[in-house]
Amino acid sequence: MKPFTIEDLQVIAREIINDREIILAPSMSAADVPGWDSLNHTLITVEIEARAEVEVDPAQLAELPNFGALVKFVCARQA
Amino acid sequence: MTSPALLPAAALDGTVLRHWNKGARRDLTGRAFWSCVTQLADWLEARTPPDAFVLVIGHSRPEMMAMFLAIAASGRLGAFFPPSSPIQDEQHYFEQQRHALSAINPTVICAMEHAVAETVRLIDPTLAERVLEVPDVAIVPEIGEPRALAAFRTRLASNEPLFVQHSSGTTGIKKAVAISGRMLTAQFAAYWPLVRAEAGEERLRIATWLPLYHDMGLIASFLLPILGGDCISIVDPFEWISDPGAFFRLVEADDCNVCWMPNFAFRHFVRLQRTLKPVRLDSVRLWVDCSEPCRWLDARAFEAAFVDWGVRPRSVLGCYAMAETVFAVSQCPGDERRALSVPPIVPPGTPIIFTEARVLHDDGEVTPLPGHKAVLSSGRVVPGLQVSTWHDEVCLPEGSYGEIGITGDCLFPGYRGRDAADSNIGSDGVFRTGDLGVVLDGHVYIFGRLKEIIIVNGKNIFAGDVEAALGQVVGLRKGRIVVFGVESDMTGSEELIVVAEQDPASSASMTETRSAVSRLVSESFLVKPRDVRIVEDRWLIKSTSGKISRDENRRRYLDQFRSPQA
Incomplete structure (x- = not known):
């Protein structure tokens, strides 16, 4: 299983929010990204599950402080 | 009955x-x-x-x-x-x-x-x-x-x-x-x-x-x-x-057997469909689409996406409702479902038959004309209420596009602590809603607003409030900010768009400024802007009165950033 990366998250966010100019950094969080609202968060979570082949709860991901922590969390689930 | x-x-x-x-x-x-x-x-x-x-x-x-x-x-x-x-x-x-x-x-x-x-x-x-x-x-x-x-x-x-x-x-x-x-x-x-x-x-x-x-x-x-x-x-x-x-x-x-949801929720379920575990939804006879502009395409898309789960054809029906009338003003009957394909701009006071608008039916023409929006009928006015349309102080004949006025049994007497006149209720007893629409063949269609209100996932946002709040963001030029709504096929709701000019004297990067705008709007107004564009000096268009024009800048934004060539 290929470890989940911030680039994977960026691809998902661009696809779900339909904004190909979104650029994510580990220090950023959903609050920094226009279009990443609670409904899209659910859809992004579903895509993360499909791509990383793990089960995650949208609420758990929402509690993480930034995207760096989110990627680490998903990778830990993959392990 | x-x-x-x-x-x-x-x-x-x-x-x-x-x-x-x-x-x-x-x-x-x-x-x-x-x-x-x-x-x-x-x-x-x-x-x-x-x-x-x-x-x-x-x-x-x-x-x-x-x-x-x-x-x-x-x-x-x-x-x-x-x-x-x-x-x-x-x-x-x-x-x-x-x-x-x-x-x-x-x-x-x-x-x-x-x-x-x-x-x-x-x-x-x-x-x-x-x-x-x-x-x-x-x-x-x-x-x-x-x-x-x-x-x-x-x-x-x-x-x-x-x-x-x-x-x-x-x-x-x-x-x-x-x-x-x-x-x-x-x-x-x-x-x-x-x-x-x-x-x-x-x-x-x-x-x-x-x-x-x-x-x-x-x-x-x-x-x-x-x-x-x-x-x-x-x-x-x-x-x-x-x-x-x-x-x-x-x-x-x-x-x-019955469920009320705002329009965006129907769209959200369509987007989620492939990820949900199938269940049987045959029991629901009536899905009521309410609380923000009701969209024909979303109603039909929901029925199509969940047809194998038992969602019935023509079971998503429009309703026009507000707190001022307790709830429902009108409700569409299932055997009369229809929509109105309307051009993007209809000046208030215009008889709708003088425009390119046309009625869509499940059994007939179902596709709106290019560039039109397809507004789901909110149906017939419920007993005891009367709906009229107005342009300034003139009550328009049925079939004309104007501000929706309401009288009747369950209409409120005025907002708490305010008198009728201060609650948009005239001496004739008509409550002027601020919504724009038309009554055609007895069906109510709502597709505009007098004031610049953006309805994002059922939440009303005043564009002017957001612009005023953004005045405090470091990196933006004061007074050179515009906020408007754009209807979205993706979300089934409106999207809130911010376009603002960068302050050349600020050292904040564009990414930092976008983040600051995104955070402030979501924390203050509980909705996320769909897009934040930081543009160069003098990008925003002013109207002849010298104010930043929402309509002109909306058009410019759509041409420059959202057209297929953008």
Whole structure:
């Protein structure tokens, strides 16, 4: 299983929010990204599950402080 | 059509409430529920003066619903107030809530959970002594008719305010609509027979995830079913957001037959469809699309996406509703479903037949003309209300596009604390809604607004409020900011767009400025901007009056950033 990366998250966010100019950094969080609202968060979570082949709860991901922590969390689930 | 029975005795020993929490269900009979209301009314009467104004804050569950009715049954005046949202940061949330609570000035605040009580005390320590933590109730079923039910029945016959609905303000709660028992029963008598006829069943089984502090959740999905002795299956809105599939599982398990949802929720389910575990949705006879512009394409897309799950063709029907008329102004019958394909710009006062607009039908033309929007019919006006259209002070003939005016039985007399004139009610008794639309062949279509209000996922946002708030963001040029809405096929709602000029004197990077704008809008207004564009000096277009033009800049934004070539 290929470890989940911030680039994977960026691809998902661009696809779900339909904004190909979104650029994510580990220090950023959903609050920094226009279009990443609670409904899209659910859809992004579903895509993360499909791509990383793990089960995650949208609420758990929402509690993480930034995207760096989110990627680490998903990778830990993959392990 | 006969008037439906009000608070029927037969409902006492049937199930009236099914509460879902993380997959587990708790059922309450009418007797258990109303006995809970009695116990909470006794508790409240011992702690508040008879003229108390009581706010209820908490998560959707039977005890909170019982508390609301206990306030009414005990002769007090009550209102729901939203709990904190996970997407707001504490500082902004506290600031807004302090402002809103100060404006409302409740006598007491009933907190349904300890954590909610703690939060309110932190928001404003001066409110601490007004906070009442509602205790857990061990329900003792009463013999005969529960006392609270009898008291509530008496209050339904009164013109005195029974409860208050707050309009969804942006930076604070702006307007309060007091609903009397007579207004509520008039709405019940007018609307409920239409819903029952559409469902084809005498006893309704309502499925809801809607917040109780919004009229669709409060009236259509709670109070009207309670008056009718129907059954409500409910899940908290925060649970719906994090697990939308749970709602469909609730519908299947409880064999629900009616459901109200805002338009964006239909679109959201379409986007989620391939990820949800299939369930059977055959039981639902009526999906009501309400609370923001109803879109023909989303109604049909929902039916198509879930046809294999049992969603019936033509079961998604439009409704036009507002707190000022208690709830429904109009409702579309299933055998008359249609839409209006309208050009992007129709000047108010224009007879719709003089435009390229045309009616779409499921059995005929279904595709709107290129560039048009397809507006789902909100149906026929409910009995007892009258709808007219206006351009300035002129009442227009049917078929003309204009501001919607309303008169009738369950219309409010004015916002709480304001007179009729200050509530957009003219000396002729017509309430001018600020919504723009047309009545054509007896069907109401709503597709515009007088003021620049952006409706994002059911929440009303005033563009001017957002622009004013963004004036504090470092990196933006003061006064060179524009906010507008763009209808979205992706979300089934409007998207909030911010375009602002960069302050050349600022050292903030574009990424930092975008983040700051995104954070401020979501924390202050509880919606996320869909796009934030930081543009160069003098990009924004001014109108001939020297103001930043929303329409011109919207067009420029769409051409430059959202056209297929962009």
